[in-house]
Amino acid sequence: MNSVNKAYILRIGVAILAILIIGIYFGFDPEAHPIFPKCILLATTGYKCPGCGMQRLVYHLLHGEVRTAFSYNYLAVFVIPWILATVVCTCLPHSKYARRMLDRLTNRTVGIVNIVLYFLWWIIRNIYNL
Amino acid sequence: MERCHNTASTSPTVKTVCLLTSEYKHATAARMGENKIIVQHTDTVTSAHMGSIFISYSRHDKTAVFNLKKEIEAVVGDGVCWIDLTGIESSKMFIDTIIDAIDRADIFLFMYTHASESSEWTRKEIEYASIKSKKIVFVKLEPIPLSKYYQFQFGGHDIIDMADESQKEKLLQNLKTWLPAPQAVATPDVPTSPTVTNTPDSPPTQPPTTKETSTEEPSKNNQFMFYYIDSTGKQQGPVDADTLRTKGITSNTLVWRSGMDEWTRAKDVPELQHIFMTPPPPPHRPTPPQTPSTPTNQQSTGSYNSPSGTSTATANGGDLPPKPDNYLVWSILCTVCCCIPGGIYAIICSNKVDTLYKSGDYEGAKRSAEEAKKWAIISAIVGGIGSFIYGLIVGLGELS
Numbered sequence: 001m002n003s004v005n006k007a008y009i010l011r012i013g014v015a016i017l018a019i020l021i022i023g024i025y026f027g028f029d030p031e032a033h034p035i036f037p038k039c040i041l042l043a044t045t046g047y048k049c050p051g052c053g054m055q056r057l058v059y060h061l062l063h064g065e066v067r068t069a070f071s072y073n074y075l076a077v078f079v080i081p082w083i084l085a086t087v088v089c090t091c092l093p094h095s096k097y098a099r100r101m102l103d104r105l106t107n108r109t110v111g112i113v114n115i116v117l118y119f120l121w122w123i124i125r126n127i128y129n130l
Numbered sequence: 131m132e133r134c135h136n137t138a139s140t141s142p143t144v145k146t147v148c149l150l151t152s153e154y155k156h157a158t159a160a161r162m163g164e165n166k167i168i169v170q171h172t173d174t175v176t177s178a179h180m181g182s183i184f185i186s187y188s189r190h191d192k193t194a195v196f197n198l199k200k201e202i203e204a205v206v207g208d209g210v211c212w213i214d215l216t217g218i219e220s221s222k223m224f225i226d227t228i229i230d231a232i233d234r235a236d237i238f239l240f241m242y243t244h245a246s247e248s249s250e251w252t253r254k255e256i257e258y259a260s261i262k263s264k265k266i267v268f269v270k271l272e273p274i275p276l277s278k279y280y281q282f283q284f285g286g287h288d289i290i291d292m293a294d295e296s297q298k299e300k301l302l303q304n305l306k307t308w309l310p311a312p313q314a315v316a317t318p319d320v321p322t323s324p325t326v327t328n329t330p331d332s333p334p335t336q337p338p339t340t341k342e343t344s345t346e347e348p349s350k351n352n353q354f355m356f357y358y359i360d361s362t363g364k365q366q367g368p369v370d371a372d373t374l375r376t377k378g379i380t381s382n383t384l385v386w387r388s389g390m391d392e393w394t395r396a397k398d399v400p401e402l403q404h405i406f407m408t409p410p411p412p413p414h415r416p417t418p419p420q421t422p423s424t425p426t427n428q429q430s431t432g433s434y435n436s437p438s439g440t441s442t443a444t445a446n447g448g449d450l451p452p453k454p455d456n457y458l459v460w461s462i463l464c465t466v467c468c469c470i471p472g473g474i475y476a477i478i479c480s481n482k483v484d485t486l487y488k489s490g491d492y493e494g495a496k497r498s499a500e501e502a503k504k505w506a507i508i509s510a511i512v513g514g515i516g517s518f519i520y521g522l523i524v525g526l527g528e529l530s
Contacts, residue, residue, distance in 0.1 A: 035525035037517040043524075051466045079466050086459045099452075106458040111481040114462050115474060 026062045030055040050075055050122040074130065075121040082110070183305065184235035184264075185213045186255045190245035194271055198241075198292070205302040206309060211239075229258065237308055238264040242280065242289075243272045256283060265308060267301070354401055359384040359393070361451075371401055451492060454499040456483035460506040468513020476505035 030036040041049040053072030060069035061080075070077050086105045092098040124130065183202065187195040199211050212231045232238065238259040246252045259266055260283070268284045270291045276284065290301045356374050357367035369377065374385070374396075381397035396402045458480040465473025479502035487495040 033525070034528040036521050037514070038521040038524055040513075040517050040520055043520065051468065054467050075466065079462065083459060083463065090459075103453070106456055106480070106484075108481045108484045111458055111461075111477050111484075114465075115477055118465060118474070 022058075022062065025055065025058045029059055031059075047126050050118050050125070052125075074125075075117060078117060079114070182231075182235050183211045183237045183239055183309070184232050184255075184259070185211055185239045185241065186246070186252050186259075187213075187241035188243060188245035188249045188252060191241060191243045191271060194243075195241050198269075198271075202239075202302060202305060206306050210309065228255065232259050232262065232264065235259075235264060236310060237305065238266045240266060240268050242268060242270045242274075242276075244274055247274070247277050247280065253279065267305075269301070354387045356402075357386045358396070374402065453487045454483055454492075454496045456480040456499055457502040457506055460510075461502055464506045464509040464513065468509050468517070472505050472509035472512065476502045476509060479505060 028036075036055060039049055039052050041047060042052055051073070054076065057069045057072040057076055057080075060066075060072070082105065086102065089098050089102040089105060183206070185195060185199060195213070199213055202211055203209075212235060232255065238256070240246070240252065240256055256266065266284075268280075268289045270289055270293075273291070273293050276289075290297050292298055355368035355370055357365055358369075358374060358377065358379055360366050360377070366377070367374075368387075379385070379396055381395065383396045384393040385396050385399055385402065386393045387399075387401075390399075458477065461473055461476035461480050465471075465477060479498050482498040483495045483502065486492075486498055
């Protein structure tokens with residue numbers, strides 16, 4: 001199998017997985033059902049990780065309750081729009097502008113901002129119990 | 131001149147050498163310190179055999195030397211000085227270029243500073259110039275005493291101290307008289323590119339000759355035959371426009387056909403406009419050459435230490451392969467959702483992809499991208515699947 005086919009299969013696989021995950025989080029409330037991934041860090045140390053609340057967030061976001069959704073994890077206010085924008089840019093038909101946009105969205109600065117926000121949020125949420 | 135041996139990996143220096151031959155006048159504009167060099171030709175040439183001056187210096191004194199070069203050119207005319215714009219690498223090709231430049235030069239101008247005093251390369255250049263009995267002019271840029279070596283070499287020579295304005299003035303006037311008088315020559319038919327080595331950004335060393343093209347040009351129904359510069363900087367062709375589009379050319383690929391003054395970027399050639407409107411036919415190349423998110427498809431052409439574009443691969447078209455996917459989205463997704471600091475390391479690797487790519491280190495960027503991918507997957511497995519299994523166990527326990 002050549003690398004092109006491989007890349008296509010990978011993309012299709014990722015797309016199917018994404019649809020599956022979105023379907024699950026649309027159909028089931030992570031709070032109401034016991035069988036959902038649980039944060040190991042919270043269970044072992046009692047501290048929330050920066051990603052805690054993401055499942056509930058996705059559930060509420062998919063049901064249109066944006067305000068409730070983001071109250072579960074404020075980090076996502078930055079991360080989710082960014083991920084969506086990047087995914088859209090990747091899926092756009094290839095053009096100079098899409099490429100340039102993608103480069104801006106995934107450059108070094110964005111990476112650094114992400115790391116800084118990640119740790120800041122980690123500390124702040126555990127201090128103020130957000 | 132001092133060559134820096136590892137510029138490619140450490141700084142965005144470009145390995146472009148522009149040889150100012152006595153036949154042609156090339157305006158070379160180098161954005162120093164930036165990563166792109168622009169080699170322009172002014173019009174085809176008006177005068178030739180103007181003679182030339184070889185400036186030997188250490189790259190540490192670049193600013194001072196370039197200022198002096200400007201002053202010299204103000205007096206003797208543009209395009210007379212040959213100067214290594216970047217700090218040439220010591221590959222054989224570049225050494226040949228320098229030797230060639232010294233051979234052609236009438237005057238060898240040596241810039242004596244603390245840095246060039248200790249440079250092995252400037253010594254080699256001087257020794258070569260004296261073997262070739264060039265007129266060697268010793269210019270003291272910094273008021274430092276002569277080292278033993280240079281006392282030995284230049285003991286009998288006049289030494290021009292740049293600190294002294296009158297001496298400087300005298301040098302500029304002398305340079306003018308030392309250079310042979312200009313003679314007019316006919317304008318050549320074919321644009322000759324500067325002697326360029328190892329850079330895809332610039333036109334090739336051997337321009338197609340008029341003879342060659344005249345036989346080639348009137349091919350089938352009025353189609354032009356094009357020469358082009360492939361991604362390794364080699365001249366290819368001639369091919370017709372339809373064949374050209376199957377060769378993976380980009381809008382920035384340099385092309386030339388008979389009748390054109392200069393090597394021109396393909397996007398500026400009207401006959402080639404249609405190439406960029408429609409995708410190339412699939413049988414020749416399974417993917418369009420610039421597919422963004424499949425870095426694995428782009429690895430075919432060996433090592434790329436060529437200069438990178440200003441900011442992105444788009445800026446520079448097909449000269450450097452497109453930036454490898456840096457997997458930043460995946461790294462961050464894993465970091466945010468899987469609560470594993472392994473994702474942080476993946477983000478750092480993703481960042482390195484950009485930094486390395488910008489410095490022209492394509493191979494390094496690719497390695498970093500692979501590292502980012504690896505760690506994103508590791509943190510996804512450990513974090514994601516780990517918490518899923520944990521959730522499953524807890525959930526099943528609650529259910530029962």
